[in-house]
Amino acid sequence: MTTIETPLSTFELLESEVRSYCRGWPVVFDQARGSHLWSEDGRRYLDFFAGAGSLNYGHNNPVLKRALLDYLERDGVTHGLDMxxxxxxxxxxxxxxxxxxxxDLPYKVMFPGPTGTNAVESALKLARKAKGRESVVSFTNAFHGMTLGSLAVTGNAFKRAGAGIPLVHGTPMPFDDYLDGQVPDFLWFERLLADTGSGLNHPAAVIVETVQGEGGINVARPEWLRGLAALCARHDMLLIVDDIQMGCGRTGSFFSFEEAGITPDIVTVSKSISGYGLPMALTLFRPELDxxxxxxHNGTFRGNNPAFVTATAALHAYWADQETELRTRRLGELVxxxxxxxxxxHTGTSCRGRGLVWGVEFEDPARASEVCARAFERGLLLETSGPEGEVVKLLPALTVSExxxxxxxxxxxxxVRASD
Known part of the structure; x- marks a missing residue:
């Protein structure tokens, strides 16, 4: 009997069961340009996922590609450790x-390693070193990475369970509007800090996303972020903003915390900082924390020089003026x-977002998955987020045309109509 192989046979046979995105998009992709990918059979797909926010300037951005090719053709250093x-x-x-x-941001720049979770790990280590305390406060539905330190400040039960060991030294607090406005902001948090009988060890730091991407596109209000910054200052805790997915212009401004008018003590940046999908991460912090x-804290691949090249090209192409920020805000209003x-x-739905990150929440989580599947059939790449996968997440490239x-x-x- 002749065995008929499918296009995905090699992956199903040889690759681990841990793979995920390919299950929702069961084709083999071959080319990508701008906001589109093409499968090996020539079908075009519009990409509203952008490498989980790693491709803010689109696939194979021509300006960045030219800079990279020029650098490689002259035999520029590829691997440089921290030389x-x-x-x-x-x-x-x-x-x-x-x-x-x-x-007017005073930050020193650290290259902690090539991934977002490494930036978070270094931020946690630095906060503990600076304050001499172990506990770190995070928030409900937070996501900060898949290594052990990052998982300890991540809320998702499925991801946390993968650690296989107790995740310690992290304490969750309610994110903005987690209690539907029934409790004043930070009432519980501040009471625990003030009460010596609360059992809460004095935290070294608080880590927060201004918009929780994996947690369901939960948007913190500027006044909530300002209140959190003030709380940290009152109680001698460092404020860490995880801007890995929401930074590099995703919400409009380069850093997502700019709208709130705060200056975090530590900021983690990755995903789109290279602009080209090349691994790169930064940990930024006040000079006195150096x-x-x-x-x-080091790593073999923290000196990814091709990523430095494309990152530099992206900064000059998109951040030398305010055009990218203004355009992102305008497109966000259209969305x-x-x-x-x-x-x-459509009953049972609601939406929320900022800039060019948006989510549509379904009361029935199964509908969100069905909507993504039906969108894929029609040539659109979307993913779900939220603790139950109840939110359809939109992350188009910032360079997307109207x-x-x-x-x-x-x-x-x-x-959505087809899922009704």
Whole structure:
């Protein structure tokens, strides 16, 4: 008998069962450009996932690609550990001149390793080192990464269970509006801090996402973030903002916390900082927190020079003026209008978001998965988020055209109608 292999046979046979995205999008992709991917059989897909927010400037952005190819063709350093290289210098100078200085942010820059979770791990370690305390407060429905320290401040029970050991030294508190406005902001948190009988060890730091991406597109109000910053200052706790998915312009401004007018003590950045989908991460912190001994936190691939090259090109192409921020906000308003209209037509739905990160929540979580499946059939890539997978998440590239945005929202609308 002849065995007929499917396009996915190799992956099913040889790759671990841990794979996930390929199950929802069961095709083999071959090419990508801008806001589109093409499967090996030539079908075009509109991408509203953007590498989980790692491709804010689209696939194979031509400006970034040209810079990368030029660098590789002249035999520029590819792997550099934490050695001084021209590529790293160009990035540091550009990041300072185009991002930090205009925003009056005093941060030192650390390259902790190539992934977001490594940035979080280094932030937690630094906070504990600076304060001499172990406990860190996080928030309900938070997601900060898959390594043990990051999982300890992550809320999702399924992901936490994968650790296989107790996750300690982290305490969850209610995120903004978690209690539906029935309790004043931080009432419980502040009471625990003030009461010596509460059993809460004095935290070294608080870690927060301004918009919880994996947690369900939960958007913190600016006043809630300002209240949290003030609480941290009153109680000698460092404020860590995890801007791994929401930074690099996703919400409009380069950093998602800018709207709230706060200056966190530590900020973690990854995903779209390279601009090209190349692994890269930053941990930013106030100069007085630069307490590291040489090599105290390191990693073999923290000097990913091709990522420095594309990151520098992205900064000059998109952050030398306010055009990217203004355009993202304008497109976000268009998305909001369309989603509000969609939810008004369909019972059991609601929407929320900022800039170009939006979520449509379904009272029946199964509908969210069905909507993503029906959207895929129609050529649109979407994913779910939230503790029960009840939210359809929209993460189009910041470079998406209005026509592409309309096309994707039209497909989403048809997918929702088909799920009624």
């Amino acid at each position: 001084a290289t021209t590529a790293k210098r160009a990035f540091l100078e550009s990041f300072h001149d185009l991002v930090l200085k205009p925003r 307490l590291w001994e040489p090599g105290e 909001e209008q369309r989603l509000l209209a969609l939810c008004a037509e 026509a592409e945005l309309d096309e994707g929202l039209d497909i989403l609308d048809r997918a």
